Amino acid sequence: MENLLEARNLCTEFKVGKDSIKIVKDVSFDVKKGKILSIVGESGCGKSVTVHSMINLLPKAGRVANGTSMFETSNGEKVDLVNLKPYSKEIRALRGKEIGMIFQDPMQSLNPVYTIGNQIMENILQHNKVSKKDAEEIGIEMLKKLGIPEPKKRFHDFPHQFSGGMKQRVMIAIAMVNNPNLLIADEPTTALDVTIQAQIMDLMKGMRDEYGKSVILITHNMGLVAEVANQVAVMYMGRIIEYGDVKDVFENPMHPYTRALLKSVPVPGMAKNQKLATIPGETPDPKKYKIGCEFANRCSFAKEECKNQDIPTYVIDGTHIAKCILLKGNKEA
Numbered sequence: 001m002e003n004l005l006e007a008r009n010l011c012t013e014f015k016v017g018k019d020s021i022k023i024v025k026d027v028s029f030d031v032k033k034g035k036i037l038s039i040v041g042e043s044g045c046g047k048s049v050t051v052h053s054m055i056n057l058l059p060k061a062g063r064v065a066n067g068t069s070m071f072e073t074s075n076g077e078k079v080d081l082v083n084l085k086p087y088s089k090e091i092r093a094l095r096g097k098e099i100g101m102i103f104q105d106p107m108q109s110l111n112p113v114y115t116i117g118n119q120i121m122e123n124i125l126q127h128n129k130v131s132k133k134d135a136e137e138i139g140i141e142m143l144k145k146l147g148i149p150e151p152k153k154r155f156h157d158f159p160h161q162f163s164g165g166m167k168q169r170v171m172i173a174i175a176m177v178n179n180p181n182l183l184i185a186d187e188p189t190t191a192l193d194v195t196i197q198a199q200i201m202d203l204m205k206g207m208r209d210e211y212g213k214s215v216i217l218i219t220h221n222m223g224l225v226a227e228v229a230n231q232v233a234v235m236y237m238g239r240i241i242e243y244g245d246v247k248d249v250f251e252n253p254m255h256p257y258t259r260a261l262l263k264s265v266p267v268p269g270m271a272k273n274q275k276l277a278t279i280p281g282e283t284p285d286p287k288k289y290k291i292g293c294e295f296a297n298r299c300s301f302a303k304e305e306c307k308n309q310d311i312p313t314y315v316i317d318g319t320h321i322a323k324c325i326l327l328k329g330n331k332e333a
């Protein structure tokens with residue numbers, strides 16, 4: 001298939017006390033082979049929970065109530081990741097080997113008491129039948145590929161001996177060492193300075209362009225999306241409210257939330273004196289959802305019907321879709 005992963009109608013709930021709160025609501029998207037899909041949206045909109053649902057990595061309080069996440073393994077098998085038992089041998093064999101993950105804060109993910117070499121080797125030995133010596137060689141080669149100077153020597157250093165950017169490269173090394181076809185990067189450069197951010201993003205582009213890997217990039221940084229991503233999913237309150245090729249969505253944003261989001265962040269090429277807009281109001285409480293568009297109370301185009309019915313997703317053009325009543329009359333997706 002053209003897509004490495006297809007998520008369909010994912011719904012995720014969390015138990016909070018006696019309540020069950022819907023956090024991810026009917027989310028569908030494709031991760032194309034050799035492309036970067038970016039997921040964007042304000043803090044708390046459900047970006048991380050969406051990808052954790054997709055790879056069956058929810059904490060105990062969470063559960064995927066509905067939906068599928070079809071992943072094509074390297075031997076061409078199609079597996080619904082949601083359907084595998086959490087923590088089972090099958091899902092663990094895929095995560096870490098076929099699906100690599102890097103997170104925002106490398107210090108939280110790296111163990112301070114083990115050398116980085118040990119941590120890289122652990123991921124190799126867990127998934128492959130190779131000797132420790134071979135694992136060491138593979139690990140050092142990976143560090144070299146990722147531009148870590150003196151990789152042989154640095155292999156035996158501890159995390160605290162690395163700078164922030166270098167630690168993030170080590171995280172990428174751990175994620176990439178088993179040659180996964182899908183890399184999930186959740187805010188991978190937020191804690192880094194701009195130069196290092198650019199280097200890390202170049203690495204990801206290289207993985208896509210030289211090795212044909214797919215990447216899911218979760219970020220707040222719309223400039224980064226414009227620069228590196230192929231497709232973008234804009235999330236609001238647990239739903240994808242606009243989705244499509246980056247060029248289509250950025251040049252012709254149709255949902256008032258996407259427009260507001262694009263106006264609220266600097267993007268490459270904008271005039272220096274152009275003021276950034278803010279989105280008025282606050283995101284509603286996820287516990288209080290009833291019916292209708294959850295952005296309606298912040299939207300200057302909102303009509304009565306936005307608040308009293310669920311809004312369909314409409315096709316704008318090709319794969320470009322959006323969930324807004326303003327598009328009524330277009331074909332429903």
Ligand SMILES: Nc1ncnc2c1ncn2[C@@H]1O[C@H](COP(=O)(O)OP(=O)(O)OP(=O)(O)O)[C@@H](O)[C@H]1O
Nearest residue numbers: 014016023042043044045046047048049050059061
């Ligand atoms: N373990 C949990 N129990 C209950 N609610 C949770 C849990 N984890 C996340 N949530 C809730 O799910 C919602 C979505 O969180 P998520 O981390 O996916 O947002 P996000 O868009 O990734 O935000 P950020 O950009 O800040 O990382 C939030 O309202 C959060 O409070």
